[in-house]
Amino acid sequence: MKLKISRRVSAIQPSATLAIAGLARELKAKGKPVLSFSAGEPDFTSPEGALAAARDALDKGETRYTANSGIPELKKAIAAYYKTRFDLDYAPSEIIVSSGAKQILYQAVQTLADLDDEVLLPSPAWVSYVEQVRLADAREVIIDTSATGFVPSREDIEGALSEKTAGMIINTPNNPTGVVYGRDTLEMLADVARRNDLWIIYDEIYERLVYGEAKHYNILQIAPDLRDRVITVNGVSKAYSMTGWRIGYALGPKEAIAKIDDVQSHLNSNASSIAQWASVGAIESGEPYVERNRLEFERRRDLLMDLLSGVEGLRIEQPEGAFYAFIDVRNSSEPDDNEFCRRILEEKFVALVPGDAFFAPGYVRMSYACSENDIREGVERIKEFLRR
Numbered sequence: 001m002k003l004k005i006s007r008r009v010s011a012i013q014p015s016a017t018l019a020i021a022g023l024a025r026e027l028k029a030k031g032k033p034v035l036s037f038s039a040g041e042p043d044f045t046s047p048e049g050a051l052a053a054a055r056d057a058l059d060k061g062e063t064r065y066t067a068n069s070g071i072p073e074l075k076k077a078i079a080a081y082y083k084t085r086f087d088l089d090y091a092p093s094e095i096i097v098s099s100g101a102k103q104i105l106y107q108a109v110q111t112l113a114d115l116d117d118e119v120l121l122p123s124p125a126w127v128s129y130v131e132q133v134r135l136a137d138a139r140e141v142i143i144d145t146s147a148t149g150f151v152p153s154r155e156d157i158e159g160a161l162s163e164k165t166a167g168m169i170i171n172t173p174n175n176p177t178g179v180v181y182g183r184d185t186l187e188m189l190a191d192v193a194r195r196n197d198l199w200i201i202y203d204e205i206y207e208r209l210v211y212g213e214a215k216h217y218n219i220l221q222i223a224p225d226l227r228d229r230v231i232t233v234n235g236v237s238k239a240y241s242m243t244g245w246r247i248g249y250a251l252g253p254k255e256a257i258a259k260i261d262d263v264q265s266h267l268n269s270n271a272s273s274i275a276q277w278a279s280v281g282a283i284e285s286g287e288p289y290v291e292r293n294r295l296e297f298e299r300r301r302d303l304l305m306d307l308l309s310g311v312e313g314l315r316i317e318q319p320e321g322a323f324y325a326f327i328d329v330r331n332s333s334e335p336d337d338n339e340f341c342r343r344i345l346e347e348k349f350v351a352l353v354p355g356d357a358f359f360a361p362g363y364v365r366m367s368y369a370c371s372e373n374d375i376r377e378g379v380e381r382i383k384e385f386l387r388r
């Protein structure tokens with residue numbers, strides 16, 4: 001007998017980023033000289049403060065279930081961080097810790113989106129938002145921002161509204177484009193949310209990785225009156241190179257956080273106790289580490305832009321945040337992004353992610369969270385590929 005898979009799950013598309021990374025790993029295991037620019041993770045070791053706190057937690061026997069929504073020490077560290085960084089006040093009951101920002105996003109969408117609700121998603125959009133919205137039996141409304149510099153315009157956002165619009169998921173600094181939304185854009189989004197009674201899930205997981213003159217804002221710094229309708233999502237994965245520890249968190253109004261907590265109570269209870277303690281160590285002592293790595297990413301970004309600028313057929317805007325370059329390949333010798341990524345991996349062992357995975361066909365995403373040598377060698381191989 002063939003098992004019947006539910007309608008909801010049958011419709012899921014597996015994560016394209018993870019699929020490419022998996023294929024790249026397979027080729028590498030076969031001894032191929034693979035250069036991977038596909039993964040969304042920094043290549044640094046986690047900060048010493050995190051490692052020491054984890055060792056200490058082990059020695060102290062912190063190996064049991066914790067409070068569902070996170071240990072008080074971590075919530076306290078997060079609250080202090082948000083006060084210092086954004087001058088925002090959150091009580092422990094307004095904070096929840098989970099196993100990665102991905103999980104907290106899933107729980108937030110489950111909590112806020114109802115059957116047939118419409119959720120606005122400016123695209124290019126991170127792969128998991130759409131699937132998470134669909135898993136809540138809600139519907140995504142994709143707003144193409146490619147004609148407006150990857151920033152949503154008021155016209156496009158308002159044009160996408162309907163009676164069913166319930167909320168929007170905003171991601172800045174943005175994966176995959178590296179764009180950082182400015183004050184005007186955030187004011188506009190806040191205004192639309194205010195007038196139309198929408199919730200906002202505000203994913204600022206890359207907030208520490210912003211370069212040059214660009215400045216990141218939490219949307220509540222700009223529109224404090226929206227405090228009751230904004231769920232901010234963040235985590236330690238990107239800023240502290242702690243992707244494997246799986247700690248993400250959300251801050252929001254108490255009632256919504258309590259419901260997100262209820263969802264979590266039936267999913268995984270609490271996030272790993274040791275990883276929570278490691279995150280306390282990271283947040284409390286990691287500032288010099290974060291700044292050092294930010295500068296390193298900025299150097300790599302500048303190098304990549306320099307190397308790519310003269311390459312025929314490629315177009316790219318300088319990314320201002322995160323660690324991705326989003327390259328327009330439509331005028332290159334391989335204009336189809338899926339074919340581009342498949343072939344360059346097979347022929348030149350370079351792993352990139354097709355823009356199609358982010359609702360942006362014709363582009364490829366290249367992560368520069370890797371060594372300078374890899375960036376130099378990668379661009380050489382891209383040039384050879386395009387010349388072939």
Ligand SMILES: Cc1ncc(COP(=O)(O)O)c(C=O)c1O
Nearest residue numbers: 040100101102126175235237248
């Ligand atoms: C935009 C965005 N949000 C959330 C996440 C999830 O991060 P975490 O590792 O904390 O689950 C990622 C990871 O790639 C991301 O790019």
